[in-house]
Amino acid sequence: MQDMNLSDLFVSLTSRIGLNYEFLATGYESQIWRDGFVTTLYLVALLIPVSLIFGLLFAACLTSGKLWLSSPVRGFVELTRNTPTLVQLMFSFLVLNTFVSNLVGGAQNNPLTPFFWVVAVVGLHIAALHAEAIRAGIEAVPASTIEAARGIGFSQFQILRYVEVPLAFRASLPAIVNNLINLVKLTTVGNAIAVSEITYASIMVWTQRDNVVSLMIAILLFFSIINLIVARIGLWVERKLAVPGYGI
Amino acid sequence: MPSMKLATMTSAFALSIFSLMATQASADATLDRIKGRGALTVGVILSGAPFGYIDPKTQEQKGFNIDIAKALAEDLGVKLETVTVTPPNRVQFLQQGKVDLLIANMQYTEDRAKVLDYVPTAYDRAGGAAVVRKDSGLKDWADLKGKPVCVSQGSNYTQPLIEEYGAVVKALPSQPESLLALQGGNCVAAVHVGATVGLLLEDRPEDWKDYAIPFPTELIPSDSVIWLRKGEKDTQTALDNSVKKLHASGKLLEFAKSNRLLNTKFLEEQQKALSASK
Numbered sequence: 354m355q356d357m358n359l360s361d362l363f364v365s366l367t368s369r370i371g372l373n374y375e376f377l378a379t380g381y382e383s384q385i386w387r388d389g390f391v392t393t394l395y396l397v398a399l400l401i402p403v404s405l406i407f408g409l410l411f412a413a414c415l416t417s418g419k420l421w422l423s424s425p426v427r428g429f430v431e432l433t434r435n436t437p438t439l440v441q442l443m444f445s446f447l448v449l450n451t452f453v454s455n456l457v458g459g460a461q462n463n464p465l466t467p468f469f470w471v472v473a474v475v476g477l478h479i480a481a482l483h484a485e486a487i488r489a490g491i492e493a494v495p496a497s498t499i500e501a502a503r504g505i506g507f508s509q510f511q512i513l514r515y516v517e518v519p520l521a522f523r524a525s526l527p528a529i530v531n532n533l534i535n536l537v538k539l540t541t542v543g544n545a546i547a548v549s550e551i552t553y554a555s556i557m558v559w560t561q562r563d564n565v566v567s568l569m570i571a572i573l574l575f576f577s578i579i580n581l582i583v584a585r586i587g588l589w590v591e592r593k594l595a596v597p598g599y600g601i
Numbered sequence: 602m603p604s605m606k607l608a609t610m611t612s613a614f615a616l617s618i619f620s621l622m623a624t625q626a627s628a629d630a631t632l633d634r635i636k637g638r639g640a641l642t643v644g645v646i647l648s649g650a651p652f653g654y655i656d657p658k659t660q661e662q663k664g665f666n667i668d669i670a671k672a673l674a675e676d677l678g679v680k681l682e683t684v685t686v687t688p689p690n691r692v693q694f695l696q697q698g699k700v701d702l703l704i705a706n707m708q709y710t711e712d713r714a715k716v717l718d719y720v721p722t723a724y725d726r727a728g729g730a731a732v733v734r735k736d737s738g739l740k741d742w743a744d745l746k747g748k749p750v751c752v753s754q755g756s757n758y759t760q761p762l763i764e765e766y767g768a769v770v771k772a773l774p775s776q777p778e779s780l781l782a783l784q785g786g787n788c789v790a791a792v793h794v795g796a797t798v799g800l801l802l803e804d805r806p807e808d809w810k811d812y813a814i815p816f817p818t819e820l821i822p823s824d825s826v827i828w829l830r831k832g833e834k835d836t837q838t839a840l841d842n843s844v845k846k847l848h849a850s851g852k853l854l855e856f857a858k859s860n861r862l863l864n865t866k867f868l869e870e871q872q873k874a875l876s877a878s879k
Contacts (some may be wrong), residue, residue: 378765379761381764389802399717443778446782446785446787447778447782447785450785450787451784451785453783454786459786460785460786460787461786463786467771467787498700525784539685544754544774545773545778546773546776546782547751547771547772547773547782553772555774556689556754556755557754557759557762557772560688560689560692560754560755561710561712561755561757561759561760562716563696563713563716563717565692565693
């Protein structure tokens with residue numbers, strides 16, 4: 354009851370300055386819209402770890418020096434970096450997904466949802482950008498440091514695990530945070546394949562009620578806040594991990 | 602100092618909102634502008650035959666909506682300019698003055714009538730039809746309960762599908778994507794304007810041989826009207842006269858037939874009613 358009154362108050366206050374949030378008093382539209390915020394946050398929370406894990410994996414392959422490992426990853430990175438994410442998403446959902454359905458004998462057996470495709474496409478797209486950032490970091494580790502590690506008997510993997518990645522991660526952190534901010538914004542491509550994140554939910558409402566300005570303000574504020582938090586956390590991690598005297 | 606900055610920012614923000622509002626409310630003299638420029642700018646949807654499409658051979662825009670737009674421009678004695686719009690952006694194109702009016706498969710709804718004005722005489726009546734797989738066993742709208750149904754974003758079938766029939770609606774950017782999603786098995790039905798999907802199934806029997814439109818009724822049949830910015834009474838009156846004339850002279854019916862609209866009952870009734878009242 355208290356909640357009801359609050360949203361009524363909000364609707365009447367905002368209507369005085371010419372904004373229309375009347376739909377909040379209705380059934381399914383306000384439900385879709387509220388769920389939209391949750392879905393976007395859920396996407397962000399899922400995509401950040403997914404992109405980081407795959408980014409690290411890709412970077413490890415790229416710098417492994419083994420052609421059979423690095424060349425397929427290099428091919429994937431080039432493909433995903435150089436094509437629009439929206440096109441990748443439409444292609445995955447409308448073409449690859451249909452192909453998978455045919456393989457498993459009908460769409461009813463296909464467990465892949467639009468949500469999965471957004472996570473896969475956006476996650477791997479940002480992972481490719483992470484990989485390039487981390488690769489730059491790995492290549493910035495001084496050759497003498499690696500030589501020293503090899504000198505005390507580290508294997509190739511141990512060098513990666515204990516020497517290269519910790520230093521490379523610090524060097525590439527600003528670029529990675531940049532990618533993560535981009536990732537938060539990229540979740541909005543989900544609206545093209547009916548994943549009910551916040552822009553999809555807003556389109557559903559404003560195509561019926563034509564209150565575009567009101568909803569745009571809410572979307573812009575929402576993403577500003579998320580990204581402010583992501584950037585702040587990034588900065589905090591950067592400071593926390595700083596190696597005194599190393600310069601990064 | 603920081604509070605000063607905040608105040609400036611707030612006022613700049615308020616100002617930008619205000620100017621957005623202002624563009625929506627201004628430009629009352631559309632009819633004068635149309636005559637002054639000698640051109641009528643119409644927002645049309647080119648989502649496929651019979652309403653609006655691009656002829657693959659001549660690259661010209663064709664369809665029922667285009668024919669109506671041409672006839673209206675002719676009646677006003679000006680030339681026609683068309684702007685392609687889509688369901689998610691059409692109202693903004695109108696409100697921001699990028700087009701003078703919309704002939705864009707937009708049916709009359711009470712919510713729309715609150716923010717826009719419309720030409721009272723409808724140029725068609727259209728309802729939604731559901732394309733489903735023949736082997737799906739779906740027989741009527743009620744069978745869609747709890748099932749994924751594709752529509753295009755901005756479709757006015759969303760609300761009745763959710764509220765009356767309990768379907769799980771997936772809105773894709775436009776009709777072609779929605780139909781592809783149906784073929785890909787991402788939804789059990791695609792609901793669009795009846796005439797469009799009916800013609801599609803007829804024209805491309807190979808691609809659509811596993812699909813049918815089995816439901817006996819159309820979803821919320823409602824009047825297709827021409828939409829205008831709020832408060833443009835002169836334009837409204839002028840266009841209403843033109844549409845009435847097109848009904849009475851049988852031209853609308855002719856357009857419908859030449860564009861192969863499947864159901865012309867409404868247009869026949871209107872022609873009779875309006876030509877009798879003359």
